[in-house]
Amino acid sequence: MELNYSGRNITVSDRFREYVDEKMTKVEQLTTKVQRIDVKVVKEAHARNQSTALSVELTVVSRGPAIRAEASGADKFAAFDVAFSKLLERLRKARDKRKVHRGNHTPVAVHEATSNLPTISTDKTLVEQTLENQAAAEAAAKEEDSQYTPVVIRRKVFPAEVMSIDDAVDRMELVGHPFYLFIDEANGSHSVVYRRHQYQYGVITLDPSLNEDDELPTEVRGYRDASVS
Template sequence: MDIVIKGRHTTVPERFRSHVAEKLSKLDKIAHKVIRVDVEVTAEANPRQTDRSERVELTLHSKGPVIRAEAAAADRYAALDLATDKLVARLRKAADRRRVHRGSRTPISVAAATAGLDGASTIPAQPTPAPAPPAVTPAATAVTAVEEPLDAYAVPDSGPMVVREKTHRAEPMTLDQALYEMELVGHDFYLYVDAESKMPSVVYRRRGYDYGVIRLDV
């Protein structure tokens, strides 16, 4: 398992890098064929946010869906602990889903459960239990340092400021899979290509435990 550590608006000392490597090496025991974990540490300069001045974002890449977690605290060590706890919880949810779908207890899909609802605009979420994780043989861990220049996000002279751009490969998927992957990355929305309609779509979280879907007819 490779660990890539990047600092945004901050430097990441070797002591913290060693701590990250030691803490994340335990993921091998519960994760499924982890390839790489990206660790991004961000420092907030706003003095009004001292209790959330350090943010740690973890992104786990494997042969399955990307799993992500982030947290903020007064120091980066506490933020790392909180983010790791969230990541472990999502890893266990992913492990449980694999066991359920490989056995005889395959749950009904979201689309099938709502097929008979006329004019339904929301989709109920399906709660998933979190049993003990499966054992996985530990793998070697490599840590890579990536430093981002402090002035990489300087305010431009004119026009809107784009602070981040991301490009992801997209494989068509069902609505049920899109909901599942949205939960694993901890976002309130998820952009995907619907496998049935071939439309670019967004599933998003609404109040309570409901979801909505927006599709683009191109």
Template sequence: MDVHIRGKNVGITDRFESYVGTKSEKVAGLLPKAQKFEVRVSRMSDRSPQNGDVVEITLIGPGPVIRAESAGGDKYTAFDMAYGRVLERIRRMKDRRADRRGRGRTSLGDAASAGFEMVDVTPAPLEVLEAVATGAVPIVAAAAEEEQYSPVVIRSKEFPAERLAIEDAVDQMELVGHDFFLFIEDESGKPSVVYRRKGWNYGVISLTD
């Protein structure tokens, strides 16, 4: 597994490179087929209410990308927190895969007929689906830079659509550490989003024509 470290507005010392290299060995042991362990370190700006560094870790293939980001008083503290999140996501991924092997694959039709109980997915309430389908959910645009400062920042991103089964979408959501994941449901072809509820429970929202 290749280890790459990049710094933005912060120096990367030999000591830090050695520290990261030692930690990455455990990841290589957990995921022998992993190809690249990327670490990006950046210094918080002077305008930030906090001081310190931000570390983003990206673990690449094969399979879904695993990401984690943390901020700390220095790059070692930030790295340790992000590294702990990567290990936790690897553990959750392995637990889910082991559980899935034990009970086999479940079709969307079977899961829906059982209320998604067998796949730890809970369908969204009818009023939520109707609100999304009719456009009743308000969309707030980000304020322009010249407007008055606001602590709320809304960022926009675009990604290529992926056709996935619901369980695979849940896996990808867990690996990138997000609270939701947008995808195209493989069997129905509907735009859908899975989201995290309490514990190991998840919800799914699908759009209809």
């Protein structure tokens, strides 16, 4: 069985090849006379959703019709796992179809299986309905493009905690963030402490009573300075 790899906008690594090679042994258990399996990895250069930026397409080529499966994911390994599951399911269905014999195992004809389904009356031809559906899909795509913006603003709301500036510095270091919002217990003001460089930190406090022309108060002190009340 021959495995062919190809990539578009991405390099197919040796680690990925080894991962796929190990999985492909299951294909030989479900079908015979496989000539080759094509594995195609595609990375969308300008994907809007990074969770589906990578796609993997698997194609089994044998004497019968080719069987394909495709899936997208955040990385090629996740996309491959989903596509491979689909491929195995389709291979099982193809194998079961080959095992069907006459009699009770004969599949039901299409006209028999659909005879009890309700008939949908319409005054439009299939071509007209198809064209209308395509037009509706194109209009929806245009509407989505018109509303798309690369700038995304997300809001998160957290409970306000009253603490000292030193405690806020400790909290910031514990969570590993470059800043930390809190209410200063010294004056009850909404403040944010942030990391500057090395062992220096800054504090910004909002005071609605101040104007732009007022002299802004500043304070410089040491961490856990005992002289600060």
